[in-house]
Amino acid sequence: METTKKPKKTSLLRRFRHNKPALIAGIALLIIFTMVILAPVFTDYGPAKSDLANRLTAPTMAPGEAVGVTQPHILGTDQLGRDIYTRLLYGGRVSLNVGFTVATIGGIIGVILGMLAGYFGGWTDMIIMRMVDVWASSPTLLIALTFVMILGPGQKNLILALLINSWTLFCRMARSQVLVIRSSAMVESGHAIGASTNRILYKHIMPNIISPMVTTYILELAHFINAEANLSFLGFGVQPPDTSWGLMIGEGRKYLTQAPWIVIFPGLLIATTVLCLNLMGNWIRDEFDPLAVKL
Amino acid sequence: MGMGKYIAQRLLFTLFVVLGISILIFFITHIVGNPVDIMLPLQATDVEREALTKALGLDKPMMEQLWIFLRDFSRGDFGISWWQNRPCMEVIMDRLPISMWLILLASMISVVCAIPLGILAAYRPGSILDRVVTIFSTAGICFPPFWIGLMLMLIFAVKLGWLPTSGMGTWKHLVLPAVSISFRPMGHLAQIVRFEMIQQLNALYAVTARAKGVTEMTLLFKHALKNIMTASLTMIGNDYCKQLGGLSAAVEVVFGFAGFGHLISETIENMDFPLLQAEVFFVAIIVCLINLLTDILYAAFDPRIRY
Numbered sequence: 001m002e003t004t005k006k007p008k009k010t011s012l013l014r015r016f017r018h019n020k021p022a023l024i025a026g027i028a029l030l031i032i033f034t035m036v037i038l039a040p041v042f043t044d045y046g047p048a049k050s051d052l053a054n055r056l057t058a059p060t061m062a063p064g065e066a067v068g069v070t071q072p073h074i075l076g077t078d079q080l081g082r083d084i085y086t087r088l089l090y091g092g093r094v095s096l097n098v099g100f101t102v103a104t105i106g107g108i109i110g111v112i113l114g115m116l117a118g119y120f121g122g123w124t125d126m127i128i129m130r131m132v133d134v135w136a137s138s139p140t141l142l143i144a145l146t147f148v149m150i151l152g153p154g155q156k157n158l159i160l161a162l163l164i165n166s167w168t169l170f171c172r173m174a175r176s177q178v179l180v181i182r183s184s185a186m187v188e189s190g191h192a193i194g195a196s197t198n199r200i201l202y203k204h205i206m207p208n209i210i211s212p213m214v215t216t217y218i219l220e221l222a223h224f225i226n227a228e229a230n231l232s233f234l235g236f237g238v239q240p241p242d243t244s245w246g247l248m249i250g251e252g253r254k255y256l257t258q259a260p261w262i263v264i265f266p267g268l269l270i271a272t273t274v275l276c277l278n279l280m281g282n283w284i285r286d287e288f289d290p291l292a293v294k295l
Numbered sequence: 296m297g298m299g300k301y302i303a304q305r306l307l308f309t310l311f312v313v314l315g316i317s318i319l320i321f322f323i324t325h326i327v328g329n330p331v332d333i334m335l336p337l338q339a340t341d342v343e344r345e346a347l348t349k350a351l352g353l354d355k356p357m358m359e360q361l362w363i364f365l366r367d368f369s370r371g372d373f374g375i376s377w378w379q380n381r382p383c384m385e386v387i388m389d390r391l392p393i394s395m396w397l398i399l400l401a402s403m404i405s406v407v408c409a410i411p412l413g414i415l416a417a418y419r420p421g422s423i424l425d426r427v428v429t430i431f432s433t434a435g436i437c438f439p440p441f442w443i444g445l446m447l448m449l450i451f452a453v454k455l456g457w458l459p460t461s462g463m464g465t466w467k468h469l470v471l472p473a474v475s476i477s478f479r480p481m482g483h484l485a486q487i488v489r490f491e492m493i494q495q496l497n498a499l500y501a502v503t504a505r506a507k508g509v510t511e512m513t514l515l516f517k518h519a520l521k522n523i524m525t526a527s528l529t530m531i532g533n534d535y536c537k538q539l540g541g542l543s544a545a546v547e548v549v550f551g552f553a554g555f556g557h558l559i560s561e562t563i564e565n566m567d568f569p570l571l572q573a574e575v576f577f578v579a580i581i582v583c584l585i586n587l588l589t590d591i592l593y594a595a596f597d598p599r600i601r602y
């Protein structure tokens with residue numbers, strides 16, 4: 001077991017190292033995630049600490065004054081003199097938290113439903129897939145917004161609202177993968193020797209659908225980080241003084257002409273994160289899916 | 296099965312979906328939240344509460360309320376908007392058409408740019424051109440559209456002064472919002488066109504056509520393009536529906552564009568229950584009709600599809 005597994009692992013790492021876009025994306029994501037999670041280590045300011053003497057300061061390398069911290073406002077300050085760099089790190093916690101929570105819970109629900117639909121077929125399949133169809137042809141964003149309206153804005157409610165639309169893609173993907181594997185000789189022989197349904201589902205089918213599911217997870221994560229930004233921008237997510245990348249753009253847009261840096265940096269960070277996730281997702285798909293078009 | 300029968304079936308399905316969504320929205324708004332609590336200030340007396348409950352018909356049994364709600368909807372009576380104090384139908388009709396045009400314009404921009412880009416990339420997979428297109432289309436998906444809108448506004452309206460920053464009225468007001476909205480569908484569509492085109496150009500029929508001496512132009516535009524239309528149409532239709540269903544709201548807010556997306560966002564800020572119900576109803580119908588339209592168009596491009 002040891003000997004067969006080891007070479008595969010190293011060659012995978014090597015392939016990763018040799019794929020430049022994926023490598024750069026991976027490193028960038030690692031840096032972003034680390035800095036966001038360990039925000040207090042990377043900055044001396046607090047996210048809501050205002051420095052009214054230095055409002056709307058352009059990005060500068062000059063040491064900060066007034067509040068007793070010498071760290072320069074490298075990305076400038078906003079309308080209340082809060083450090084943009086610091087707020088990007090703390091705001092990222094909200095953006096990533098919402099993205100990861102929604103993609104994870106949606107993924108678990110979607111994969112379970114998709115596996116059931118694909119494995120059992122018949123009525124189970126029909127009911128689940130009809131649900132997916134109806135969901136696909138209904139205005140899910142509006143239904144999500146209805147929840148936001150009733151429950152009120154906030155991080156937890158935003159997660160609930162986004163969850164509504166989070167499971168369908170996973171469900172479709174899992175189902176189509178299970179349909180392929182179910183008809184394989186492996187599952188057939190499992191049935192022949194009397195393996196239980198649970199055993200076949202978890203020991204045979206699950207491991208084989210993991211890599212497409214990981215790809216879907218990463219791409220959906222990117223999607224929900226964008227969706228969170230969109231709704232926070234409109235003011236339906238976390239409320240000030242807390243912040244997220246989307247809300248920073250929403251609050252800063254009034255100062256677009258005087259202080260464009262308030263808006264520029266959060267947007268660039270959202271795009272970088274989403275772009276890197278997409279590159280990683282595409283790389284994993286190409287690496288593990290033998291059916292994908294290799295170029 | 297004839298085309299007429301198919302359309303009739305689909306319209307029936309549409310009716311069920313719209314009915315289902317209406318009922319869902321009714322239950323969300325009536326069970327999860329209490330309109331009275333939202334409409335009255337915190338210090339309202341019990342007498343005031345009771346009066347409003349009665350006025351809104353909320354004291355009747357739930358099933359009777361649902362019945363009244365559906366009956367009014369089927370007559371085209373969507374009630375009075377709490378926020379604007381006039382019929383919801385009027386409010387929506389003021390804002391919906393302009394947004395439908397805006398998003399249509401954005402779709403057209405994305406189609407006009409994405410199809411040639413996708414074909415160019417697919418023609419020499421792996422080339423520099425292909426990589427540029429791939430990066431461009433991925434970036435189109437990654438940047439938040441409202442941020443693109445703000446950047447375009449900063450460059451073309453504030454710095455260069457070519458176009459108005461916000462508002463509506465002339466065609467100039469449509470340009471920046473439409474371009475900002477078009478980036479995401481453009482990226483998606485270019486990727487789909489590229490992927491499908493590569494498969495088409497490697498298909499056996501393409502080899503045969505080339506062997507017979509069909510020119511590359513004829514092969515691309517007469518044979519292959521037709522075959523990628525099904526996937527492209529699905530994408531264009533889906534995206535149109537998503538934009539109309541609230542995705543365009545942020546861009547409309549950026550440009551102060553008094554369209555449907557902006558209306559949705561204002562409806563939520565003002566907690567206008569009847570208006571939101573009516574909006575959901577309208578979007579549901581439009582989404583179903585667009586899906587039907589794309590299904591009918593499939594048959595025009597793919598003779599194997601017969602309804």
